[in-house]
Amino acid sequence: MTMPLPDALNRFLEEHALSLDTDASQASALLPALGASGLLKHGVPLALGGEGGYTIDALDAITAVAEKSLAAAFVFWGQRAFIEYLLQSPNEALRERWLAPLLKGESAGATGLSNAMKFLSGIESLQVQASTVANPFAPGHFLLDGQVPWATNLRPQGFVVAAAVERRDGEAPFIAALPFDRAGLQRSDDLDLIALRGTHTAALRLTRLEIEPQDVIAIDARAWLPRVRPAFLVLQCGLSIGLAQASLAAAQQHGAAARKVLGEPIQQTQAELAVTVATLREGLYTGQFVTDPVPLFQARIRLAHLALQAVQLELQSCGGRAYHRDQPLGFARRWREAAFLPIVTPSLTQLQGELNKRAAKAAVTA
Ligand SMILES: Cc1cc2nc3c(=O)[nH]c(=O)nc-3n(C[C@H](O)[C@H](O)[C@H](O)COP(=O)(O)OP(=O)(O)OC[C@H]3O[C@@H](n4cnc5c(N)ncnc54)[C@H](O)[C@@H]3O)c2cc1C
Incomplete structure (x- = not known):
């Protein structure tokens, strides 16, 4: 419930x-x-x-x-x-x-860590670089240059954003918290998106932005990111679960004429959703995802597919009424919202790629 x-x-x-x-x-x-x-x-x-x-x-x-x-x-x-x-x-x-x-x-608080998560999976190089400040009175200070192409919750009134940073001195990359009013940080206008337009989603450019040790979230990104990834991913699952539940409820409410045909697939989707959510809760409870993220990746993929399926069922159950802009059904919004689920980082293709890599490795060592 x-x-x-x-x-x-x-x-x-x-x-x-x-x-x-x-x-x-x-x-x-x-x-x-x-x-x-x-x-x-x-x-x-x-x-x-x-x-x-x-x-x-x-x-x-x-x-x-x-x-x-x-x-x-x-x-x-x-x-x-x-x-x-x-x-x-x-x-x-x-x-x-x-x-x-x-x-x-x-x-x-904004998280510009898509780039870091892709970096962790070997998909993308880091897009922010740090040079050490050559000043003996400023130990641990860096100058940052680069970009964060996407971040949500960049309130024009003020924000702090997490970004992954590559060091030019060859040391391990780190994660920094960048406050909106630091010299050298420039926010773009909100991106011109097809949906989720009320989310203050924009890009950032960093030009000789100086940070000090107090701005560092984690000094070794490679060690820290896998530790936060379970919470990062689990919380994202709430997006799919909530949307799936809303669409399934709408499908049941509106589908009187279609119920004979759609009743069973709606029930099946509901049952699968319940099983997947239970697996997720169990893994969180036992702490399993920290050492073995495979079931978590699988659950994230499955939940996104269930949400997409649920929106389809809502459409079929509402029929032509779903196409009316003057009907207060919420279907068109959920349809657009659902398009976000496969691409939010880590995307479904990235997660599947990661699962394929792990399966191939396991096959070699078996
Ligand atoms: C509304 C919205 C809000 C966002 N908010 C944030 C935010 O707050 N913070 C943030 O950091 N990002 C945010 N993003 C960015 C988002 O999470 C993705 O990173 C973004 O869509 C960039 O990925 P891409 O599709 O451009 O990737 P591309 O690199 O262009 O890849 C295209 C497709 O191929 C896949 N792909 C690429 N390489 C591989 C590979 N080696 N293996 C498997 N699959 C691969 C990608 O996953 C993607 O599906 C937001 C995006 C949107 C639409």
Whole structure:
């Protein structure tokens, strides 16, 4: 059963789900609404200002928001992923500086780590480079140049963004937190997207941007990224689960005429969804995904496919009414939202590629 949303957030999402998908008029109101709901604190230790609980609780919260609006859920994911980076960072000063305002939705946290996740899988080289500052009074300072081609939750009012950085001195790459007002950081206009337009998604250019040790989330990206990847991926699963649940509920509600034919596939999709979610929860509970990410990759792929299937079932069950812009069905929005699920990093092709590589390796060693 889905976690009930606090009333104010529920009303905000019911009222603005379409706009969050099609324009930026509510983009700046979204994060404060998420912050006020308290949901950003789920799965964050009490001692650090959170609500306590586990990553499962954050997953449930993202799922509940995704049932109403994928744009809102993706902003939630970006903010919560950044919070997770702080929780898993050894840099206490950085946590002190950012955690409290992020948990309240007063500051925006963005994760520009697609590039880093692709780098980890050997798909892409890092797009930000660091040169050491040659000043004995500034030890550990770097000058950064490069770009972050995509990041969501870049609020024009202010944000902090996580980026992976390659060192020109040949040392291990690191992950840095870049505040919006640091000299040398330039944000583009919002990207001209086909959907999720209320998410403050833009690109960044870095030109001789100076950072100091207090800005470093993790000094060794290769060791740190695989540790945060389970939470990164698990929280993304909430997007697919929420959307699938919303479409299946709509398919059941509207499909009276088609029920004889579609009843069984709808039930089958629901059952498969329940089994996959149970596998996900079990893996999270036992901590299995940290040592063996294969079932997590498989669950992410499966959930995205189930969500796409659910939207198809909603379409078939609603028939021509789904095509009417003047019908308040939400179908067209969910159809556009679903197009995001296969491409969000790590994309389904990347995950499948990773599974193929691991299977090939296992076959060689067997
Ligand atoms: C609305 C929206 C919001 C976004 N927000 C963020 C954000 O907050 N942070 C962020 O970092 N990114 C964000 N992204 C970027 C997103 O996660 C992808 O990284 C982005 O779509 C870039 O990938 P690409 O499809 O351009 O990849 P390309 O490299 O152009 O690849 C094209 C396709 O081929 C696949 N592919 C490429 N190489 C391989 C390979 N070796 N093996 C298997 N498959 C491969 C890719 O996965 C993709 O499906 C966002 C994108 C969108 C649409």
